[in-house]
Amino acid sequence: MNAETGVLIQLDGAPHLLxxxxxxxxxxxxxxxxxxxxxxxxxxxxxxxxxxxxRVLQAGDDVLLFQPIVGG
Amino acid sequence: xxxxxxxxxxASQAADPWSVAGINLTxxxxxxxxxxxxxxxxxxxxxxxxxxxxxxxxxxVLAAGGDNGFVAIVREALSERGARLLPNTAxxxxxxxxxxxxxxxxxxxxxxxxxxxxxxxxxxLQPDPVELVEAARQLVREGFVVWPYxxxxxxxxxxxxxxxxxxxxxxxxxxxSGQGLLNPFALRTLRERLPTATxxxxxxxxxxxxxxxxxxxxxDAVLLNSAVAQARDPVGMAHGFRLxxxxxxxxxxxxxxxxxxxxxxxxxxxxxxxxxxxPP
Numbered sequence: 001m002n003a004e005t006g007v008l009i010q011l012d013g014a015p016h017l018l019x020x021x022x023x024x025x026x027x028x029x030x031x032x033x034x035x036x037x038x039x040x041x042x043x044x045x046x047x048x049x050x051x052x053x054x055r056v057l058q059a060g061d062d063v064l065l066f067q068p069i070v071g072g
Numbered sequence: 073x074x075x076x077x078x079x080x081x082x083a084s085q086a087a088d089p090w091s092v093a094g095i096n097l098t099x100x101x102x103x104x105x106x107x108x109x110x111x112x113x114x115x116x117x118x119x120x121x122x123x124x125x126x127x128x129x130x131x132x133v134l135a136a137g138g139d140n141g142f143v144a145i146v147r148e149a150l151s152e153r154g155a156r157l158l159p160n161t162a163x164x165x166x167x168x169x170x171x172x173x174x175x176x177x178x179x180x181x182x183x184x185x186x187x188x189x190x191x192x193x194x195x196x197l198q199p200d201p202v203e204l205v206e207a208a209r210q211l212v213r214e215g216f217v218v219w220p221y222x223x224x225x226x227x228x229x230x231x232x233x234x235x236x237x238x239x240x241x242x243x244x245x246x247x248x249s250g251q252g253l254l255n256p257f258a259l260r261t262l263r264e265r266l267p268t269a270t271x272x273x274x275x276x277x278x279x280x281x282x283x284x285x286x287x288x289x290x291x292d293a294v295l296l297n298s299a300v301a302q303a304r305d306p307v308g309m310a311h312g313f314r315l316x317x318x319x320x321x322x323x324x325x326x327x328x329x330x331x332x333x334x335x336x337x338x339x340x341x342x343x344x345x346x347x348x349x350x351p352p
Binding site: 045 | 143175179
């Protein structure tokens with residue numbers, strides 16, 4: 001897979017190359033994140049856990065992952 | 073999320089409960105979980121505070137590692153004590169950002185409770201009233217129980233209540249500043265003009281006396297983080313704040329005496345000279 005055959009997205013601010021047809025759920029699996037351990041947003045909009053499987057990532061998509069932290 | 077054996081309230085707390093969205097509470101001390109020297113100290117501070125609500129947040133998963141076990145400690149402590157999580161939207165600068173983060177927080181933390189923060193100034197971290205009200209309206213429509221972090225502006229507070237917010241959380245002073253109640257007049261005005269609203273002073277408290285002062289004004293609770301986390305002895309300070317919140321509440325309920333411009337003797341002498349004879 002290369003830049004010509006893959007799908008280039010932004011993942012947490014850095015370029016990331018995916019195989020065509022990769023879903024958001026599959027991306028999390030590749031990264032080793034348990035589904036319930038992170039929150040996901042694509043292009044600034046929240047994507048619910050139940051909808052990640054159907055969200056196929058496109059070139060230029062901006063994917064952000066969020067985790068629980070302490071806070072005030 | 074609330075499981076486990078509830079923390080035991082004092083007799084005065086048990087006799088003076090309050091509630092939010094149908095959830096009964098006895099502690100009037102909400103505690104933030106950021107900035108503690110270790111997960112163990114955080115756990116002990118939660119226990120010493122007697123709190124039933126702690127705040128948590130969300131952040132982007134960047135290349136850096138996890139949170140060093142803090143969140144796990146928070147979840148364990150709450151599970152043991154039967155307390156609840158109140159996720160915040162810290163870092164959000166617009167209604168849209170806050171709304172998206174809120175939806176994520178609800179999924180990750182499995183609660184509709186939300187401390188809504190929409191910041192309008194990087195230096196003071198002052199809430200943006202326009203974005204805050206817009207976000208509150210939308211989130212209430214989506215079923216969130218919204219706890220907005222706001223300024224002490226009466227009109228903005230009214231807009232937030234009209235939007236359906238469960239409580240109001242006006243600042244005492246800028247977040248993390250430890251300055252106490254910078255504008256007690258405005259806070260007192262909120263209490264007087266919004267007599268049925270649940271009011272919680274959030275942000276800027278530094279010493280237990282600040283918390284007592286807020287409670288003596290008639291506020292229903294206080295929320296603080298840095299004052300405990302940054303104390304030399306966070307666990308001792310958490311206990312101190314717990315006592316101060318109870319003391320201030322007792323003062324409010326008991327009716328603090330009116331201020332006088334001049335001295336009013338407390339010992340009922342007759343006004344005549346005590347040792348030397350003759351009229352004054």
